[in-house]
Amino acid sequence: MKSARKNDTGDVGSDLSEQIKAATKDNHVRAENTQLMLSYQKGQITLPQYKVLLCSLYEIYKVLEEELDRNSSHPAVAPIYFPQELARLESLERDLEHFFGSDWRKRVIVPAATHRYEQRLRKIGRESPELLVAHAYTRYLGDLSGGQVLGKITQKSLGLSSKEGLSFFSFPGVSSPNRFKQLYRSRMNSIELTEEQRKAALQEAVDAFELNIQVFDDLQKMLSITAQPADQSESKTSVFPSSPIMQFTVGLCVALTTLGVGMYAL
Numbered sequence: 001m002k003s004a005r006k007n008d009t010g011d012v013g014s015d016l017s018e019q020i021k022a023a024t025k026d027n028h029v030r031a032e033n034t035q036l037m038l039s040y041q042k043g044q045i046t047l048p049q050y051k052v053l054l055c056s057l058y059e060i061y062k063v064l065e066e067e068l069d070r071n072s073s074h075p076a077v078a079p080i081y082f083p084q085e086l087a088r089l090e091s092l093e094r095d096l097e098h099f100f101g102s103d104w105r106k107r108v109i110v111p112a113a114t115h116r117y118e119q120r121l122r123k124i125g126r127e128s129p130e131l132l133v134a135h136a137y138t139r140y141l142g143d144l145s146g147g148q149v150l151g152k153i154t155q156k157s158l159g160l161s162s163k164e165g166l167s168f169f170s171f172p173g174v175s176s177p178n179r180f181k182q183l184y185r186s187r188m189n190s191i192e193l194t195e196e197q198r199k200a201a202l203q204e205a206v207d208a209f210e211l212n213i214q215v216f217d218d219l220q221k222m223l224s225i226t227a228q229p230a231d232q233s234e235s236k237t238s239v240f241p242s243s244p245i246m247q248f249t250v251g252l253c254v255a256l257t258t259l260g261v262g263m264y265a266l
Contacts, residue, residue, distance in 0.1 A: 016193070016201065017185040020137060023202045027209035043157040050158060051099050056114040057168065058092040063118045064139065065089050067125030067132055076130035076197075079187040085174050086140045091167035098165040124204070130197050134204040137188060143169075144177050 013019075032038075045053075065087055071077045096104040124131040151169030160166070174180045193201065 015185070015189040016133070016191065016198065017137065017188050019198075019202055020134065020205045024138075024205050024209050027206060031209060041153075043153050045154060045157045047099075047158050050154060052109065054092060054095050054099065054168070055108045056110045058089070058096060058108065059110050059114050060117050060121075061088045061092060061139075063121045063125075064132075064135060067121055067129075068136060071125060071129040071132065074129045076133055076191050076193065079191055080133055080136055080184060082140075082184070085171065085180065086144070088140075088143070088168060091170065094167045095165050128200065130191075130193060131201055131204045133188060133191065134201050135208065137184075138205060138208060141181055141184060144171055144174065144181060147171060147177075
């Protein structure tokens, strides 16, 4: 069967990593200019929001890494399978235990958008493992690229005196992020995909961004309807804003925003 890697794909060349970047370029611009994205980049994040964010990231990475582990020998997954260097689950567990205590698993709350992401990852893990490369690339390399910056923004915004609770942003197994990203892209570009599979992988990356943008827009409408924002004077020892609808709104807002920030740093 003919490989799409050998076809002329225009100015961006035949590298899958470059094709994904080109295919999602417009989506990057649109998402970067949503109100939610701009808010996070300005450092407008509270401790309750960050706690909810960690919950969502934990659930997403739990599924992503389970699917990558299960499909680690798949020809489209094996080349970009770096659990020692990239796995985020243990880091997130440490952060959650730091903020929530030893019973943190009983206190994890995530919005519907997180469950939809989980369902999508489960589906492609079962039916089309080669599409996991689109999620692994945008997720891991995005976090690796923006980790230090986001970590500093979060630490400053929350007024944290140490890096405890910020393990998610640290990659101790990667001594040089730039060199590792070059290696990762090289491995990713070596994956042999049929034309149909390559088109599907590009579409998967586009769909991931589009889903985020659609939720941004829907959430903004929800925020305008629910009227009042969370009480900024709320004690930092509180886990979530008091209003149930604001628990959902704030959690969804921050989770999607930070997930997006990582992707844009690719």
